[in-house]
Amino acid sequence: MTKAKWLNTGLVAGAALWMAGALPAMAQAPATGPMDADIMNDEATPGDVLTYGMGHKGQRFSPLDKIHAGNVKSLVPAFTASLGGEKQRGQESQPLVYDGTIYVTGSYSRVFAFDSRTGAEKWQYDARLPDGIMPCCDVVNRGAAIHGDKIIFGTLDAHLIALNRNTGRVIWNKTMADYSAGYSFTAAPMIINGKVIYGNSGGEFGVVGKVEARDVETGELIWSRPTIEGHMGSLKGADNGITGTTNASWQGDQWKNGGGATWLGGTYDPDTNLIYMGTGNPSPWNSHLRPGNNLYTASTLAIDPDTGVIKWHYQTTPHDGWDFDGVNEFIPFDHTVNGKVMKLGAKADRNGFFFVLDRTNGKFVSATPFVSKVTWASGYDKAGKPITIPANRPGAPNADGTKGTVVFAAPSFLGGKNWMPMAYSKQTSMFYVPSNEWGMDIWNEPIAYKKGAAYLGAGFTIKPLYDDHIGVLRAIDPATGKIAWEYKNKAPLWGGVLATGGNLVFTGTPEGYLKAFDAKTGTELWKFNTGSGVVGTPVTWEQDGEQYVAVMSGWGGAVPLWGGEVAKSVQNINQGGMLWVFKMPK
Ligand SMILES: [Ca+2]
Numbered sequence: 367m368t369k370a371k372w373l374n375t376g377l378v379a380g381a382a383l384w385m386a387g388a389l390p391a392m393a394q395a396p397a398t399g400p401m402d403a404d405i406m407n408d409e410a411t412p413g414d415v416l417t418y419g420m421g422h423k424g425q426r427f428s429p430l431d432k433i434h435a436g437n438v439k440s441l442v443p444a445f446t447a448s449l450g451g452e453k454q455r456g457q458e459s460q461p462l463v464y465d466g467t468i469y470v471t472g473s474y475s476r477v478f479a480f481d482s483r484t485g486a487e488k489w490q491y492d493a494r495l496p497d498g499i500m501p502c503c504d505v506v507n508r509g510a511a512i513h514g515d516k517i518i519f520g521t522l523d524a525h526l527i528a529l530n531r532n533t534g535r536v537i538w539n540k541t542m543a544d545y546s547a548g549y550s551f552t553a554a555p556m557i558i559n560g561k562v563i564y565g566n567s568g569g570e571f572g573v574v575g576k577v578e579a580r581d582v583e584t585g586e587l588i589w590s591r592p593t594i595e596g597h598m599g600s601l602k603g604a605d606n607g608i609t610g611t612t613n614a615s616w617q618g619d620q621w622k623n624g625g626g627a628t629w630l631g632g633t634y635d636p637d638t639n640l641i642y643m644g645t646g647n648p649s650p651w652n653s654h655l656r657p658g659n660n661l662y663t664a665s666t667l668a669i670d671p672d673t674g675v676i677k678w679h680y681q682t683t684p685h686d687g688w689d690f691d692g693v694n695e696f697i698p699f700d701h702t703v704n705g706k707v708m709k710l711g712a713k714a715d716r717n718g719f720f721f722v723l724d725r726t727n728g729k730f731v732s733a734t735p736f737v738s739k740v741t742w743a744s745g746y747d748k749a750g751k752p753i754t755i756p757a758n759r760p761g762a763p764n765a766d767g768t769k770g771t772v773v774f775a776a777p778s779f780l781g782g783k784n785w786m787p788m789a790y791s792k793q794t795s796m797f798y799v800p801s802n803e804w805g806m807d808i809w810n811e812p813i814a815y816k817k818g819a820a821y822l823g824a825g826f827t828i829k830p831l832y833d834d835h836i837g838v839l840r841a842i843d844p845a846t847g848k849i850a851w852e853y854k855n856k857a858p859l860w861g862g863v864l865a866t867g868g869n870l871v872f873t874g875t876p877e878g879y880l881k882a883f884d885a886k887t888g889t890e891l892w893k894f895n896t897g898s899g900v901v902g903t904p905v906t907w908e909q910d911g912e913q914y915v916a917v918m919s920g921w922g923g924a925v926p927l928w929g930g931e932v933a934k935s936v937q938n939i940n941q942g943g944m945l946w947v948f949k950m951p952k
């Protein structure tokens with residue numbers, strides 16, 4: 367097939383005419399594809415990958431077992447495909463696989479379609495980004511959504527774009543927010559019953575977090591739900607109630623630039639018909655400027671996908687002062703206690719605690735540290751409130767404007783776990799959490815909000831806790847919070863995890879390896895060096911009777927940009943931009 371390469375010219379109609387004349391073969395391609403029911407059923411269909419999370423619950427578990435703990439040592443590359451380009455940077459994407467095509471997003475808001483048997487490129491789409499974009503933490507994108515004839519993804523200048531999945535041609539292109547105010551978009555959208563649902567990025571710039579739903583066919587806005595108390599929601603163009611109660615947990619006008627960005631998107635559970643969205647840090651970082659709990663920042667929100675109404679919330683870090691974004695994925699899972707099935711959800715939070723909640727109502731079940739050192743709180747009480755250690759909060763700036771008391775805090779603001787998604791194995795009933803062991807010196811400074819400028823009021827230096835490792839992949843039993851095994855890695859772990867029915871757990875390392883572990887014991891069984899750091903999330907699927915594993919390779923993300931002393935230790939890792947696909951030899 368002729369390679370088609372599209373730039374975002376804004377001339378959609380013209381491009382369509384050109385398409386019809388120049389490439390008649392493509393015009394015959396089917397307009398159909400996976401629909402709502404297929405997408406909802408994704409986790410039960412191992413022949414494709416239709417959602418970020420390998421199912422809306424985000425469990426990242428495949429029942430496939432042709433590759434298993436006994437034979438994975440023979441796994442070999444099937445093919446690779448390059449994202450090309452003069453600039454690379456972090457490749458944090460999770461591939462989608464459907465009907466002979468692998469769809470991946472790349473750095474700088476690019477999308478690629480590759481043949482899933484050969485790696486041959488079918489098309490590439492490059493968003494034309496303006497000079498003034500403000501991604502805080504590298505020019506990454508974490509994945510796309512697929513629905514019918516469309517591939518849908520978000521851009522660093524805060525657009526949501528639907529492409530024809532057969533041609534890469536733009537079907538619709540909508541502005542989600544004003545990039546010059548610091549808004550951007552890095553998460554994979556999700557599709558729930560004809561709606562594209564997504565969160566926004568920009569929490570370091572005093573934006574207001576939102577969750578929104580658009581019509582997948584037209585891109586028109588259906589509902590919008592701000593995450594910060596005091597802001598008005600909308601439904602079909604009408605007001606739909608204020609989020610929370612204005613000034614109940616914020617003072618003065620601080621809520622107007624209150625943060626709470628929903629920059630990792632969410633999960634969805636058909637049992638409860640609830641979307642679970644995490645919210646980021648309150649703005650600014652300097653907590654002395656915003657007394658109160660600052661709802662709904664650093665929280666998990668359960669939202670009705672039909673109306674955008676918040677059904678329950680649970681705040682993991684009230685009055686955050688350490689940039690402990692609560693955005694991490696909340697993964698629904700069921701657990702049987704005394705013969706009764708409990709509908710639970712789990713989240714490994716940036717603040718160092720592994721949470722289990724009742725996903726029907728947000729009721730607290732447990733919080734257990736999953737990293738070796740947590741300084742800001744000693745634990746959680748039975749009501750789910752943190753038992754904080756006030757002396758370990760960075761001090762207020764001095765009256766003369768000089769920085770306040772410096773404290774050493776762990777985890778660092780990059781978190782006990784950052785964006786990289788964990789997996790839940792239905793085979794072992796364990797969560798596999800990519801975590802990091804680091805702390806930081808942190809202090810507060812004066813700051814005033816200015817549109818489009820960083821809104822922190824804090825300074826920091828990240829430091830490793832141990833000489834021989836920062837990253838730790840941990841198997842956690844959600845019933846007890848106990849760690850069943852751990853694998854220590856020298857560099858910070860920054861890629862997602864995949865669990866399979868072959869008693870395997872896959873994840874990547876900045877040193878360049880994709881690795882496979884025994885899911886029950888943690889024994890490392892296989893590794894392959896991809897040539898650059900792996901910060902993407904692996905997937906697996908079955909095709910032509912064989913099981914495949916794919917992952918993006920390409921070092922980048924927040925660590926080299928923000929990592930302080932840790933950044934120096936990873937500065938020699940080469941960049942890249944490759945899709946790697948593996949299978950067993952015949
Ligand atoms: Ca599937």
Ligand SMILES: [Ca+2]
Pocket residue numbers: 569570646647689691
């Ligand atoms: Ca943040």
